[in-house]
Amino acid sequence: MKIDNTLPLEYSTEQNRMNVLGFWIFLGAEVMLFATLFATYFTLAHRTGNGPSGAEIFEIAPVLIETFLLLTSSFTIGLGVHAMRLGRKNAMIAFFAVTLLLGLAFLGVEIYEFTHYVHIGAGLQTSAFTAILLTTLGTHGAHVTLGLFWGLFIILQVKKRGLTPETANKSFIFSLYWHFLDVVWIFIFSFVYLKGMM
C-alpha cells in the first residue's frame, strides 16, 4: 500500500480514502433508516389506543441530561480526532475514553427511562405509539451500544499498535459514526420529546 505523507494519517492510503468515503455513503443509508422511523413515528404519534400519550409520559429532566451527555461526547471525540492529527496518542486515547464514558452514562439514563416507561404502563405492546417510540429510541440506543464496543476495540488497537494509517483510519471513521448518532439524537430530542411536550 502506498502511503502519502502529505495527508493526515487517516487519509494516507488509497484504501483509507475509500474507507472514509464508503462510510459517508453508509451514513447516507442511515439517514434514510432513521427517516423511516421518524415517518412512522409521526404517523403513529397520536394513535395511542388505550395507552398514554407522549405528553403524559415524557419527562424533561432525563432527556436534558441525555442531550447534554451526548452533545459533550460528540465534542470530546472531536477533540480526540484533533489530538490524533497532532500525533498525541495518549491525549487521543484519553478523549476517546471520556467519550465512551459519556456514552455509557447516556445509555444508563436511557435504560432508566425505558424501565420507567414500562413501569408506568407504556410498554412495547401497549399501543402503536409506545411501540414506535420505544423502537425509535431503541434503534438509536442499539447504535450507541454497538458504538461503545466498537470504540473500546479501537482504543485497544491504538494502544497496542500505535497510530498507524490503519488505526487512525478506524478512529476517524468511528468519530464520524459517533457524531452521526449525536445528530440523530438532536432530531429525536427536537421532534419526539420537545414536540411531544410542546
Add this chain to the structure above:
Amino acid sequence: MSELFPRKQVMGFVFSLVLTAAALTVYFMDLSFAVGMTVLLVTAFVQAAVQLVVFMHAGETDDKVAIYMNIYYGVAIALVTIFGTLLILVWDM
C-alpha cells in the same frame, strides 16, 4: 494543553449548547404550534450542520462533492418520504 482545544471546536460546542437552549424555549414558553415547529426545525437543522462541518470535517477532502451530494440526496429523499407519508396517511387531502 491549549493546542488540544482548538478554537473552532470549542466554539462549535458552545454554539450547539446555545442551540439546544434555544430549542428548549418551546418547552418553557407557550408558543403556538407553527412558531414552535419553526423554532425546532431551524435549531435542529443548524445543529446538524454544525456537527457536519465543524466536527465531521465533511468538506476537507477531494471527495467533498461526493459526500455533500450523498448527504443532500439522502436528506431530500428523507424529507420526501416523511412528508409524503404524512400527506397520504395523516393529512388526508
Add this chain to the structure above:
Amino acid sequence: MDYFDRFAIPHPSPAIYASMVAIGLTVVAIIFGLTYFKKWGYLWREWLTTVDHKRIGIMYLISALIMLFRGGVDAIMMRAQTAVPDNKLLDAQHYNEVFTTHGVVMIIFMAMPFIYALMNVVVPLQIGARDVAFPRLNALSFWLFFMGAMLFNISFVIGGSPDAGWTSYFPLAGNDFSQSVGTNYYMLSIQIAGIGTLISGINFTTTIFKMRAPGMTLMKMPMFTWTALITNAIVLFAFPVLTIALLLGTMDRLFGTNFFTMTNGGMDMLWANLFWVWGHPEVYILILPAFGIYSEVISTFSRRNLYGYKSMVGSIVIISFFSFLVWTHHFFTMGQGPLTNSIFSITTMAIAIPTGIKIFNWLLTMRKGSIKFTVPMLYSVGFIPIFTIGGVTGVMLGMASADYQYHNTMFLVAHFHYTIIPGVVFAMIAGLTYWWPKMFGFMLNERIGKWAFWFIAIGFNVTFFPMFFTGLDGQARRMYTYSEATGFGPLNMLSFAGAIVLMIGFALIVYNVYYSTRYASRNISADPWNARTLEWATHSPVPSYNFAITPQVNSIEALWDHKKKGQPLFSGPIEKIHMPNNSGVPFIMSCIFFVWGFSFVFSMWIPAIITTIGIFVCMAHRSFEKDDGYYISVKEIEDTEKECEVQSR
C-alpha cells in the same frame, strides 16, 4: 412432540413430500460427490472464501438461474391452475403460497442477484479497476443474499411457505390471519438478503466513485457503469426503508407490537405505505441496469456510439430521483383524497418522459448504424416494442381515476410483466450472452440462442397479452379459480399455452449452456464481439488481477478509440499488483445469519441469542484482524499474460 409440530407443513401434499425427498437426495448426492472427488478443499479455497468480484459474480449468476427456475415452476403451476374454470389442480391455500413465493423469488432472489451478477463481473472491468472497493464486504453481500434465499426456500419443506402475497399486506400477514410461520420466513429471509444488498449498494457506489481508471471522468464512464452507479444510489436510500418495514412487521408477528394490527392504534395502511416507499424504487433498481446493458449491446452491434450520451445520463439521474416520488400509485384506491392522488399521478406519468428519451436514443443509435442480429441484439431489439407496451400501459395505470378500474386486476399483472420481463429478464439474458465469453472464455451457441429468443418472445406475448383483456373484463389478480360463467376461460387457456412456449424457451437456454460448455471453441480473442468498452481490453476469461497495466482513458469509448484511432490504452511497465486475501469469515458469518433467521422464524430464543452473539463476534474479529493482502509479482503477471496470449491464438 408438540415442540416439533411447528416444523411440520400445515398443508402437506404429495408434491411437497416428493420435493422433500428430492431435496434430501440432492443434498446427499452433493455431499457424496464432493467427498468422492475430494473437492471439499477446492470448493472452500476457490469459491466459498473467494473475494474475487468475477467469481462472486458467477456465484450470483448460478443462484439467480436456479431461482429463475424455482420461480418459473411456480408460474407454470399458476397458469395451469387457472387454465380452465373451476380447476381442482391446486387448492386455494396452495395457490396462495405459489403466487406469493413466485413474486418474492422472482423479485428478491432472481432479479436482484442477476443484476448484481452482471455488475460484479462487469463494473470493475469497465472502469479499469483491480476489484471492488471492499472485496471482503462483497463476499459478505453475496453470502447474505444466498443464505436469505436458502432460508426462504426451506419454508417450502419446514413449517410452510408464506401465503399473503409478495406484498404481505397487513393485517392479512399479521398473526390474526396468518398463523403459520410462513410470513416469518418472508420477513427474515428478505431482511437478511436485504442487508446484503444494502452493503453491495455502499460497495459499488464507493467503487465507481473512487476506483475509475486514470482519465475516466464521470462523463466518460460507459453507460452500464452509469446505470450501476445510479442503481446502487437508489439501493442505498431505498433498502433502509425495507429494513425498517420488515423490522416492524417482524416485531408485530413475534413480539406482539401494534404497528399494523387492527387494535391499539395500529395502522394497516402504514405497512403498504412503507413497503411501496421501498417497492417503487426497487422497480427502478431492477430496470436501470437493464437500460445500461441495452445501451452497451445496441451500441456494439450497431457499430455506432451511443446517441445522446448526455441526455441518457441526465434521464437516469432524473429517474432515480423521481422513483422516490411516486410510490402512492400502488394504492391509489386506499381512500386518500383526490389532491394526493393527483399529485402522485402526475409524478408517475412524468417518469415516462426520461424513459421515452432513452427509447428514442436507442432507436437513433441504431439509425445509420450497421445492425448485426446477434442473440444479445435480438433481445435488445425485442425489448423496445414489448417494453413500449409495458410503458404506455404504465402511463394508463398512472392515471388515478382509471387506475380505480385497473387496480388489483389482471390488467396490472399484464402491465408489470410487460415491463419486468423485457426490462429485466430479456436484459439479463442479453447481458449473460454478451459477457459470457468474458466470464468463461467461450461463446454461447448463436443458433440455439436465437431459437430460445423466439420461443421466449412469442411465448411471453401469448401469455401476458390476453391478461389485459381479462383484467378489463373484471378478473381480479390472485384468484385461484373462477366460474365458467365469467367467460375468462379461453383467454386463460391461451395464457397457459403461452407459458408452455415460454418454458421451452428457458429450457433451450439451459440446453445452450450445456451444449456450448461441451462443444464451443475455447480459442476466442479478448474482444470477440468487436466491442467498445474497457472490459474487452483484457483477456477472456479474465486473469485474477484484471489488467496487467492500469489502462489510461480519455474518451467514453476507450477501447474503440484505441482500436480505431490508435489512442494508447496501456502504457508503462508492469508493476507488482496488490491483491486482497481470501477469507472464510463472510461465509461463516452468513451461515450464522441463516441459523439466526431460522431461530427467529420459530421463536427459538436461545439459539437466537447465541447466533446474535456469534454475528458480533465475527464483526469483532474483523475489527482486530490485520489483513494487508498480498502482492502478485511482476514475473507471475508476465507469465500469466504470455499464457493468455498463447491460449487465444
Add this chain to the structure above:
Amino acid sequence: MKTKLAFYSLVISIFAVLAGCEPVMVLDPKGPQAETTANVIWISIATMAFVVVVVFGMMAYIVFKYRASRQSPDYEPPHIEGNHLVESIIVGIPVLIIIFLSIVTVKSTYEVEATPKGYEDQKPLIVYASSSDWKWHFSYPEENIETVNYLYIPTDRPIEFRLYSYGPITSFWIPQLGGQKYAMSDMVTKLHLAATVPGEYMGRNANFSGKGFAENIFEVKAMPESEFDKWVEDVKSTAAPLSEEKFKELLEPGHLGQMTFSGTHLKFLPPPEGEHGGHNH
C-alpha cells in the same frame, strides 16, 4: 422475419376474436362514474396508441434499413454525439402528451371522487358495505335493513357507499358502475356511485384477502326507485331481525349465501368513523 410475421398475425387474430365478443366489463359502463373512467381509458388508449405506432414504425424502419446484411462490408457508421433539435423534440412531445393526460387525470379523479355528475342535488342513498372473511355485509341505515352478499340499489339516484372491513384489507369493486376502493378495519372510506340502467351486475372484493378470496363476490341488482322501495318494505315486514349474536356468527370466516335481515349491525357494532374511528382525522 417470418416468426415476427406470425407474431403480428397472432396479435391481430386476438383482436379479431375479442371484437366478436361482448365488450369487456370496464368498457361497458352502466353508470356515470364508470362512464367517466371508461372515457378516460379510451382517451389514454388513443393517445398511447399514437406513441406505440410512432415507436413501432420508427423501429421497423430503422431495423430494416440499417441491418448489416443490406450494407456494404466496408461501411463505417458515423460518430454522432447527438442533436439538440432532435433531442428537444423527443423530450417536448412526451411532455405535451403528459401535460394533456395530467389534465384529464386530475379532472376525472375529482369527478369520480365526488357525487356523480347530474345527481348533485339529490339526497344520496347511504349504504354501509363492510367485509368480513369472505363475505360482504350491506347495511341500509335509513331503511334499517341489512343484506349479505347481495345489494339492491335504485337507479338514477346517487349512492354513497361507506366501506370498512372486519379483517384484512378488501377492495369494493363493481366494474360496470365505477372504480374500486379499499375497505379497511380502522377507517371508513367513501365511494360515490350511481346506476343509470336497471340490471344485474357483478361485484367483488378485488384485493387478495386469504383463502376464500376467489369466491368473495356479491350480486348487484339495480332497479327503478319504486321497485326498490317495494323491496325495502317487503324486507322490513318479512325478514328476521339481526341480533348481535347472529351477526357475530356471520363474522366467522367462511362463505355464506345471500341473506336478508331487518335492522342493521351498525347500532351494536358502530363502524370505525367519527368518535369510533381509529384514525385521528
